[in-house]
Each structure stands twice: as C-alpha cells, then as structure tokens.
Amino acid sequence: MSKVTKQITEPVALLFQGKNFAFVSTLMKDGSPQITPTWVDIEKNNEYSILVNTAEGRIKHKNLLRDPRLAISVVNGSNPYEMVTIRGKVTEQITQDAAEEHIDKLAKKYLGVDKYPGRSPGEKRIILRIKPEKVFYQPPIR
C-alpha cells in the first residue's frame, strides 16, 4: 500500500540518492503542465530537501520563477514498482560557484566523470531547492 507523508522518509531518500532520473513538472505561462526528465540530488539538514540543477533561462527555470509549485517523481530503475511522487515548492535558488560545483557532483553520480561535459558557453547553472509538501511513496510490491 502506498503511504502519504508530509516529509521525506528514509526509503524515499534512497530513491533520490540512487542513480535514478527524476521527472519534474512545472506550469507554463498559460497554466498547462510541462514535464522534464532530470538528474536529481537530495540533502539533509534538519529535514530533507531535493536539489535540481538547471541552467538560467530554461523553460523549467522560467516557469518556476513565475510559479514555484512543482511535482517531482522518481521510480526505482531496478524495480519500477517502487516509486515516489512529491508535490512541493521551490524555496531557494542557489547560483554561482555552488551551482557550478553541484552540476559536477551530479555528473559524477550519473556519468562517473569529474566535470559536467554538457556546458554551453555562457551557461549559468542554478540549484533549485525543493521543499516537499506531500509525499506519496509506493514501496516495492513485486
């Protein structure tokens, strides 16, 4: 049975720590939904927050500047019947060196390389910190 919580629990954190893609949904200007597959990171201070690294001016970023509400979903690559869906908000944007270092950290996680190979000239990276409001977790059933 799936469980609904307000915060991220340990098994959910594991899904985000794994080499799984996240699917992030934001709102277009006309209010319609948009979705993008993306790398993802998770951080624990007092509570867990989810970190997505994007570049300034991308659709996702523009949408979230206008409306910070989003949904994010991750499925276990080794067992797609374990999954989590989160609804929440972007509460902070982190730019400059921290964001550049963070995309390298993600390149290490997902590609096994030290430097992110996808940089475009002039591209400015941004970390979006996401605070979960509703977490729907479905533990592995098969």
Place this chain on the structure above:
Amino acid sequence: MSKVTKQITEPVALLFQGKNFAFVSTLMKDGSPQITPTWVDIEKNNEYSILVNTAEGRIKHKNLLRDPRLAISVVNGSNPYEMVTIRGKVTEQITQDAAEEHIDKLAKKYLGVDKYPGRSPGEKRIILRIKPEKVFYQPPIR
C-alpha cells in the same frame, strides 16, 4: 540536438512501444501540477495517439475531467539520454469492455501475464486517448 515536432515520429513511437514507464502530469484543482508514473500504449490510425489506462475516480482522471491538458514524458530504459516529452490534451475517454481488455493488454506488455492482477472490486477502467500538440524528442547522444 533535440527536435520539436507537432506529431509523433517513428523513433518517438518506439519509445512508447517499449516497456518504458510514462510520467503523466495533470493539473490539480488549485492549478498546481501533479505527476504519476504509469503504463502506456500508442496507437496509429491516421496519426499516432497515446493511450493511458486509468481507473475512474483516480486523481489523474478527476484532474483531466476538469482540465484535459497534460504533459507526458518517456525515457528509454536502456539509455536514459534518449527521451521524449509531449504536451497535449485528452480528446477521448473509452470505457467498459474496451478499457478492461486494454488493461490486460498492458499487463501482458509490462508484466508478461494475460490478466491484469491489480483489479480492485468495483473498479472501472478508462482509456484516455491523448492527442499530442508539441513533441520534444532527444535522440540518443551517448
């Protein structure tokens, strides 16, 4: 480089025919985005349309009755850097026998069994037919 088209092309159809999960984003009553991983099917008549099978009364279904706009994304399970994202609308809902047979077809595709094992008592299945309006395809790059 990614390509934007109005209709589904052959390589995109292959992603939907494969045993890949789709992530479907719809709009909650307050306009915020919601997302669910789901099985998916694709059909060709004159043009391709995407078929998602859900049950009456699920969040996704309620949301789409209120606002038919959605986004759907699929990543190649064997190469996550091949991906497609579609924005579009639900144009038709198919119920009764056709929808019950269709969920069995999906159970065959995803689980290799003849009958969908997840039926709840009284559950009514519904096929949502989705017409794509914008298709963003990223061919495999690595």
